[in-house]
Amino acid sequence: MTVSRVLNEPERVAPATAHKVRTAIQALGYVPNLLAGGLSSRRSRMIAAMVPTIASPIFSAPIQGFTDRLMQTGYHVMLSLTGYRPDAEAALLPAVLSRRPDALLLTGARRGPALRHMLAAAAIPVVEIWDSGPAFDILVGFDHEEVGREVATFLLAAGHRRFAALAASDPRAEARAGGFLRAVAAAGGQIIETRRLPAPSSMTEGRQALREIAPQLRGRTALFCSSDLIALGAITQARALGIPVPGELAVCGFGDFDAGRAAEPPITTVSVDGAAIGRLAAELLLARLAGATAGPGLRVPFRILPRGST
Amino acid sequence: MTVSRVLNEPERVAPATAHKVRTAIQALGYVPNLLAGGLSSRRSRMIAAMVPTIASPIFSAPIQGFTDRLMQTGYHVMLSLTGYRPDAEAALLPAVLSRRPDALLLTGARRGPALRHMLAAAAIPVVEIWDSGPAFDILVGFDHEEVGREVATFLLAAGHRRFAALAASDPRAEARAGGFLRAVAAAGGQIIETRRLPAPSSMTEGRQALREIAPQLRGRTALFCSSDLIALGAITQARALGIPVPGELAVCGFGDFDAGRAAEPPITTVSVDGAAIGRLAAELLLARLAGATAGPGLRVPFRILPRGST
DNA sequence: TTGTAGGCGTTATCAC
DNA sequence: GTGATAACGCCTACAA
Numbered sequence: 001m002t003v004s005r006v007l008n009e010p011e012r013v014a015p016a017t018a019h020k021v022r023t024a025i026q027a028l029g030y031v032p033n034l035l036a037g038g039l040s041s042r043r044s045r046m047i048a049a050m051v052p053t054i055a056s057p058i059f060s061a062p063i064q065g066f067t068d069r070l071m072q073t074g075y076h077v078m079l080s081l082t083g084y085r086p087d088a089e090a091a092l093l094p095a096v097l098s099r100r101p102d103a104l105l106l107t108g109a110r111r112g113p114a115l116r117h118m119l120a121a122a123a124i125p126v127v128e129i130w131d132s133g134p135a136f137d138i139l140v141g142f143d144h145e146e147v148g149r150e151v152a153t154f155l156l157a158a159g160h161r162r163f164a165a166l167a168a169s170d171p172r173a174e175a176r177a178g179g180f181l182r183a184v185a186a187a188g189g190q191i192i193e194t195r196r197l198p199a200p201s202s203m204t205e206g207r208q209a210l211r212e213i214a215p216q217l218r219g220r221t222a223l224f225c226s227s228d229l230i231a232l233g234a235i236t237q238a239r240a241l242g243i244p245v246p247g248e249l250a251v252c253g254f255g256d257f258d259a260g261r262a263a264e265p266p267i268t269t270v271s272v273d274g275a276a277i278g279r280l281a282a283e284l285l286l287a288r289l290a291g292a293t294a295g296p297g298l299r300v301p302f303r304i305l306p307r308g309s310t
Numbered sequence: 311m312t313v314s315r316v317l318n319e320p321e322r323v324a325p326a327t328a329h330k331v332r333t334a335i336q337a338l339g340y341v342p343n344l345l346a347g348g349l350s351s352r353r354s355r356m357i358a359a360m361v362p363t364i365a366s367p368i369f370s371a372p373i374q375g376f377t378d379r380l381m382q383t384g385y386h387v388m389l390s391l392t393g394y395r396p397d398a399e400a401a402l403l404p405a406v407l408s409r410r411p412d413a414l415l416l417t418g419a420r421r422g423p424a425l426r427h428m429l430a431a432a433a434i435p436v437v438e439i440w441d442s443g444p445a446f447d448i449l450v451g452f453d454h455e456e457v458g459r460e461v462a463t464f465l466l467a468a469g470h471r472r473f474a475a476l477a478a479s480d481p482r483a484e485a486r487a488g489g490f491l492r493a494v495a496a497a498g499g500q501i502i503e504t505r506r507l508p509a510p511s512s513m514t515e516g517r518q519a520l521r522e523i524a525p526q527l528r529g530r531t532a533l534f535c536s537s538d539l540i541a542l543g544a545i546t547q548a549r550a551l552g553i554p555v556p557g558e559l560a561v562c563g564f565g566d567f568d569a570g571r572a573a574e575p576p577i578t579t580v581s582v583d584g585a586a587i588g589r590l591a592a593e594l595l596l597a598r599l600a601g602a603t604a605g606p607g608l609r610v611p612f613r614i615l616p617r618g619s620t
Numbered sequence: 621t622t623g624t625a626g627g628c629g630t631t632a633t634c635a636c
Numbered sequence: 637g638t639g640a641t642a643a644c645g646c647c648t649a650c651a652a
Contacts, residue, residue: 311634
């Protein structure tokens with residue numbers, strides 16, 4: 001018990017005793033067992049995070065920020081990847097909860113009653129990131145439909161009247177495309193073509209999709225892609241087909257990836273600070289774990305970065 | 311005890327009993343506690359992974375492959391980020407080991423005696439990735455000096471005689487640059503300039519570095535950069551200064567990032583299958599945990615992708 | 621300030 | 637095939 005105190009509340013141990021304990025710890029190479037500690041205290045000091053993938057900067061940035069912040073506090077992050085499979089979260093959650101994480105980070109905020117019920121039963125703080133909507137508990141994100149609407153506004157203001165969209169089959173990508181198409185239609189724009197791509201989608205899928213829709217693209221068109229990689233693929237294929245970018249085809253991506261910044265022309269995109277989302281998510285969970293009755297979380301800003309592709 | 315059997319070795323329980331147990335599990339919403347299980351069985355079914363960052367595809371790809379593979383087996387991954395700080399690993403390891411991971415993934419294979427001693431005391435399988443050298447236990451990687459030498463060979467064969475290098479201050483980046491410079495010197499090439507950049511380095515640092523060395527670059531020069539992002543920055547700055555790429559300045563990067571592939575000109579680079587490294591690391595650890603007395607691991611191939619920047 | 625008792629929820633082991 | 641018992645190593649609560 002005294003050893004436990006030296007490790008966890010050293011101020012409540014006499015300096016001489018503490019010193020003797022530390023010496024023994026050194027001599028024996030003692031390493032405390034946090035499994036036992038967690039079992040006893042009912043606090044594992046672990047937080048589980050579930051994201052579709054970390055192969056894309058869209059999700060590696062938040063996880064980076066989240067993990068970075070939590071590591072400063074003695075918490076550890078348990079990582080689960082759901083791979084864009086809609087049922088993966090429900091399938092993985094029981095195994096995750098059996099580790100008794102003190103809190104949970106989830107991607108998106110569109111969960112059905114079954115999942116909400118499991119989360120409620122776990123009775124731990126949950127932060128949902130990278131989305132808006134009816135949060136289960138805490139939310140740190142933004143409205144994907146609004147992103148689409150803002151992109152529409154931006155392109156309409158630039159004089160475009162004919163539009164197309166390519167979106168990965170992921171609820172948030174579809175929300176961006178949906179917001180875009182509705183805003184464009186509401187403003188009287190003409191919708192030439194929309195295509196759903198598999199998730200995750202990359203340059204290859206963007207190229208392929210543009211090849212398929214190219215015959216429709218007669219006259220100046222503005223294309224909104226659900227990620228910069230898709231946009232890059234589309235631009236590459238457009239140029240291969242002799243369609244001038246941005247002259248005949250203006251392209252806007254999403255995510256502000258390095259690849260889009262370095263491309264020629266650089267891609268107009270929507271930028272979100274993913275690392276900040278992760279750090280904020282960590283901060284709000286830590287506050288809640290420290291006893292705060294924090295509010296439902298917050299919106300983070302996004303902004304359109306006009307570049308050479310539009 | 312019977313419940314435990316139903317969950318872990320159902321074949322040793324009578325079907326009728328198993329069914330009754332499962333019904334009760336459903337009715338009660340019972341979720342097993344793996345902290346307690348781990349404490350008792352001395353197997354946590356968790357594996358800890360330490361990498362410098364997942365903000366770069368260099369490390370997010372292996373972690374993706376590693377986690378993907380392990381999730382199929384009931385193991386979970388505990389992620390730690392060391393941020394390129396040389397002492398971070400030693401500082402974080404005790405906290406990691408106190409969670410009693412069943413195995414460890416570490417980045418690089420250049421550890422001092424203190425760390426090796428801690429690892430030995432933990433007595434668990436350790437896989438070191440993304441490097442070669444005197445492995446502590448299992449190794450899955452490649453030789454960074456050899457990468458540098460191969461790049462030198464490639465550029466020499468292309469007729470280059472004047473060389474420069476930009477490398478992030480990270481032991482593996484420096485090993486690549488070192489191998490490159492030694493091979494170039496051995497072949498009688500002229501070394502114009504070498505620069506160390508902070509780690510992590512990105513386009514900004516590449517631009518800045520090229521601005522500084524530009525005055526030395528009189529005559530056709532081949533530049534090796536320790537990552538594609540640095541190479542992209544260097545190319546951007548070279549063009550801003552009116553230096554033709556690849557005419558006056560040929561540039562080779564490392565990592566085969568999307569950004570380099572999409573750039574204009576596309577960047578000549580060295581490609582390594584990071585996700586495969588992660589999957590292999592997982593596979594070897596699983597084999598070891600299953601009792602195999604596996605060998606010391608293996609080398610994975612890399613290859614130079616000649617593109618427009620050289 | 622230090623120490624004792626008991627229990628956290630599993631699994632190893634042995635008995636039936 | 638099933639169950640009883642005793643750890644696993646720590647922390648809560650209380651006592652000295």
